[in-house]
Amino acid sequence: MPRGRASAPAAGTILNALATGVGSAFAIDADTTATVELDVSTGGDTAERAATGSDAGVGDGVTGAITGEVAGVPDADTRLVERCVELVAAAADVSLDAAHVRTESEIPMAAGLKSSSAAANATVLATFDALGVRVTDDPTDEGATADAISRVDACLLGVQAARDAGVTVTGAFDDASASMLGGLTVTDNEQDTVLHRDTPVWEVAVWTPPEQAFSADADVERCRAVAPMADLAADLALGGQYGRAMTVNGLAFCAALEFPTDPLVTAMSDVTGVSLSGTGPSVVAVGDETGVETVADRWAARAGETWLTTTKTDGGRQG
Ligand SMILES: Nc1ncnc2c1ncn2[C@@H]1O[C@H](COP(=O)(O)OP(=O)(O)OP(=O)(O)O)[C@@H](O)[C@H]1O
Ligand SMILES: O=C(O)C1=C[C@@H](O)[C@@H](O)[C@H](O)C1
16 A cells, blocks of 8 residues: 655744735644555546546545544544545545544644644645655646656645635735745745745744634624735845734734734744734744843743744655
8 A cells, every 4th residue: 555754834923915816824843744655546447447446535546535634633634635635636636445644733723823724735745656756846746757856836725625615715825935945935826926034043932822713703804904014024024124014914914814013022032923823822933042042031931832943944744
């Protein structure tokens, strides 16, 4: 039974795309790993098997059950990662009799740290790994050939799966591209295009409060109301002023989504940038070691987890 494995990093937010469709994120050093086992069909007529399979999946050429499992979270919603396996099988033109995907994650779920993008990217890459298809950095490798797929095309399969599973508002290509490519990206999530890439190197402090906030439940109308501030943050990010973009975004989206601004106000004089990450509740600060450690000490008095990490300039990897 072909088996594949891959990992992809979490990310923090520079600009939330829920206001205008333009978003920006950067990869951080905390991973989700996916292990995929495939039962590949060896013969017979796919359409006939698909019509008769009692557990048929929604993907073409999938005749049996695709099951998912999240280590340590028995009641997790696994539709996103199951859909990733289906879409990769369809892109690689492979028929599956069954498949199982298991994720293990250092990233808290629904905390604003792009757990969904990391899980989707890791699963897409692990499924291609099981099929012997390697991911390449060559953007001219369009679509999945017998042995290669470009990173961006692999990422777009995960974005499609997130849309199909209903875990995203815009598709979150900003989060997904930062996780898959590494470094920082600015994207247009309506066109699924990368507008800008860079690899800033920062120390990172993260405060993750004890609650969850699912992106699909975010108040989109309130986010759209802060579009003028999102436009300003986009201009700053596209001009390379990432820290200022992040702090403008943080103040605007804490206000829109009714998270406290105090963790940002008490951090901003010590760091390059600080923001609510994603749709919250986590807050992320970037800067030099002294600055982020000062902020982390201050945040440690709050309920939840405060932790230190770094930016990551490489993204998802197979094996
Ligand atoms: N490790 C994982 N394995 C499988 N599915 C996951 C995993 N992590 C997240 N998911 C899926 O993503 C959903 C959470 O998506 P959501 O966008 O709300 O969280 P997030 O990506 O952490 O937040 P944000 O988009 O604000 O950064 C979960 O309900 C689950 O379906
Ligand atoms: O679901 C979505 O479309 C998004 C969720 C958040 O992570 C945002 O930060 C991101 O820009 C878009």
